[in-house]
Amino acid sequence: MLKIFGRLLQDANLWHLNRRSARGAFAVGLFFAFIPVPFQMVLAAAGAILFRVNMPISVALVWLTNPLTMPPIFYGSYLVGTLILNQPEQHFVFEASWEWFLQSIETIGPAFLLGSLVCASIASIIAYFGIDIIWRRSVKKAWLARKNN
Template sequence: MPKKLIKRIMPDNQRIKDNKHLKIFGALLHNPNLWHMNRHSVAKAFAVGLFFAFIPVPFQMVLAAGTAIMVHSNLPLSVALVWLTNPFTMPAIFYFCYSVGAWLINAPVHDFKFEANWQWIADSLSSIGPAFLLGCGVLAIIFSMLGYFGMQLLWRYSAVKAWKKRNKNDK
């Protein structure tokens, strides 16, 4: 089940190879292991994509693609999962990261209005920066681990369910 669902929503690999931002990887994109759908490549893709979704840096997709190439995870899925943090979800997710970071360092949570510009970021780094960056790092690790092990379990469950159904039909 996970394989069919993922294949249905995954973009075409030729379209990804032709992406102007991913051209820097050149011939590395032609490694067939980056396009296979199996339990291990998909689980690693969830770990990579979810990790970089929580890291507040520009060019998250390029970082996810580079890491996917290095660890031989499914490249399209790694890059697509970065879009968990998109312009609509980013303020809520990053506020949650800040809240977790403030809780971890036992700092008071200040109310602020997120603005997507460099001046706001520069002004805010001194006041909310440490808690925000700590929260982003901790949640990146937690969600990447949850994604990896969750996908391993879901894939395994789906395979066992299919085996049982096949054995039942054979009798």
Template sequence: MKKLLKRYSPNPDELKNHKHLGWLGKHLHHSSLWNFNRKSISKAFAIGLFCAFIPIPFQMLLAAPIAVISSANLPLSIALVWITNPITMPVIFYGCYKLGSWILDVSIEKDLVMSLEYVWQVFNVIWQPFLLGCLIVSIVSSVLSYLLIQFIYRYKVYKRVKGF
């Protein structure tokens, strides 16, 4: 798996000389941003999944600086935000809305239509449960993914040491 990820990751030397990357360009030479080890991958999953469930456009622009600041694997952090893409976003965000409605004990909009026009019309009613659901899913998925990656790495080391 590591070889596959490394093969499709961009070359950091080519990226740091790009003028379009602004302040990120000078930070892209840090090797921790390109490592595929337990720490950097765990952090990348936490960052990528946290940003994936935040209902803003261009979530990658949020994930990239957080990955640089926290020395997480940059390509993986950015790639994971695509869990919420134009195809999956309506279903995922509707689930977040339902979770927030259930927690706040708010009745769910019965005639909810998956269109931006309709969402803007009823935004004053749905914004609190929607944002609460997104925040909960962001935090829970972030923490669980971090812990799961840590566990998987440690389990693999345990198996290697025990000779399984």
């Protein structure tokens, strides 16, 4: 699937692991994990190329939303959207059909999409700064251990 990016995949920054590439990769991967679209992995790869961060981490993190975790994560995103839009929660039963999707876009769609975007942004920001803090602490701990030996 990544062949569509062609020569862009040859950028060494996409495959190196350092603090900058790790924190950016977590931000990109978690952002697209919360966006309810097909081909999340391709979008995460495109984001990694755009921001020149570690692609394997970005692509792997979209699997946070898998068939087991998708229902609670996306339902939580819907609840966040209803809270922001100040709308009452609507009862719905999921069906894997095009008709259900078209009908739902009009009813629960706005709250769900807004909630997904907000959750994606929050997860991305927390991941970016969280990985940065963890990385710095681990380097500091390693330097102190080396200094004490």
